[in-house]
Amino acid sequence: MSEKLTAKDFASDQDIRWCPGCGDFAILKQTQMVLAKTGANSDKTVFISGIGCSSRFPYYMNTYGMHSIHGRATAIATGLKKTRPDLDVWIVTGDGDALSIGGNHLIHLLRRDIDVNVLLFNNEIYGLTKGQYSPTSKQNLITKSSPFGNDTKPFNTLSLVLGAGATFVARSIDREAKHLQNMLIETKNHEGASFLEIYQNCHIFNDGTFENYTDKALQKRNTLFLEDEKPLIFGENEELGIKFDGLTPIVVNRADVSDNDLWIHDSKDKIKANILCSVVDIDEKFPKLFGVIYENKLAKQKKEKLSVSNKEYLNSVIRGNNYWSI
Numbered sequence: 001m002s003e004k005l006t007a008k009d010f011a012s013d014q015d016i017r018w019c020p021g022c023g024d025f026a027i028l029k030q031t032q033m034v035l036a037k038t039g040a041n042s043d044k045t046v047f048i049s050g051i052g053c054s055s056r057f058p059y060y061m062n063t064y065g066m067h068s069i070h071g072r073a074t075a076i077a078t079g080l081k082k083t084r085p086d087l088d089v090w091i092v093t094g095d096g097d098a099l100s101i102g103g104n105h106l107i108h109l110l111r112r113d114i115d116v117n118v119l120l121f122n123n124e125i126y127g128l129t130k131g132q133y134s135p136t137s138k139q140n141l142i143t144k145s146s147p148f149g150n151d152t153k154p155f156n157t158l159s160l161v162l163g164a165g166a167t168f169v170a171r172s173i174d175r176e177a178k179h180l181q182n183m184l185i186e187t188k189n190h191e192g193a194s195f196l197e198i199y200q201n202c203h204i205f206n207d208g209t210f211e212n213y214t215d216k217a218l219q220k221r222n223t224l225f226l227e228d229e230k231p232l233i234f235g236e237n238e239e240l241g242i243k244f245d246g247l248t249p250i251v252v253n254r255a256d257v258s259d260n261d262l263w264i265h266d267s268k269d270k271i272k273a274n275i276l277c278s279v280v281d282i283d284e285k286f287p288k289l290f291g292v293i294y295e296n297k298l299a300k301q302k303k304e305k306l307s308v309s310n311k312e313y314l315n316s317v318i319r320g321n322n323y324w325s326i
């Protein structure tokens, strides 16, 4: 039996070329820890990236990897997973790489429910090319390519991937080490396409964009870390909650209602997940959501059935001699 690897074993000997202080470091560290913790085999693990600062990730991992083409990590990973289902395939991508040039490939990977782990490092900017606005940049943000302010609305990333058919949708943030670690474990464990958005601070070109969620004085009012079977509670002193008024989520004072009336998180519920992503997550009167928003575990069973019949069908095509007539 092979020896259990440590986090250090998953680190390569390459010099890391991210700016000191970049949020990418924290994600790299937690990923290496998670691989060690979950007993991953470096010979069976592959990181595929596109182009961007975040996409330098595979160089720093002592696993197989490919720093591929802008926006196409999803296509390459799909091909790899289809031909080598025994491999644990991870995609590392940025908001530009995944949602601008790679948007089309991302939605189809999710629709096809390819069993890979997508880590989207969202810094709401193009880092590598020095600070142009991206499809997740906030409206009115002044950047190199929007000197008068970004006049386009950002994607609602979580709604987008949920709509594309992702069977696992979660969010974490570079500054919350323990949470990030847990989310990476959940992402790895999910069978099917897992999508983890990680808020990542680019302190060179978009510093402080996630300050509301990391600043100690602001964090409690502005974040809600979802846990299954727990009520949606937030606020400086956990004094606020979210409940339904008919079909509409509203913020209530916990002093005015019973906790039993609050919204209880259930990541299996796709209707609730849709409301969380399309109503709660985008409205500043609500806190920003972190955690597993949606997971469909049943997708795995259906898939197993399908892959057996596909395999038999493919075998009969390859080994048969009656299929090609001109």
Ligand SMILES: Cc1ncc(C[n+]2csc(CCOP(=O)(O)OP(=O)(O)O)c2C)c(N)n1
Pocket (backbone or CB within 6 Å): 051, 052, 053, 054, 055, 070, 093, 094, 095, 096, 097, 098, 101, 121, 123, 125, 126, 127, 128, 129, 134
């Ligand atoms: C075909 C092509 N078009 C454009 C570029 C230029 N380019 C390189 S990285 C990038 C965006 C990177 O932004 P993001 O994916 O958010 O990653 P970050 O650098 O912020 O981690 C762009 C537009 C390219 N390399 N190839």
Ligand code: SF4
Pocket (backbone or CB within 6 Å): 017, 018, 019, 021, 022, 023, 024, 053, 054, 123, 127, 128, 201, 202, 203, 204, 205
């Ligand atoms: S430019 Fe931004 S995203 Fe790129 S390495 Fe530097 S801090 Fe990180």
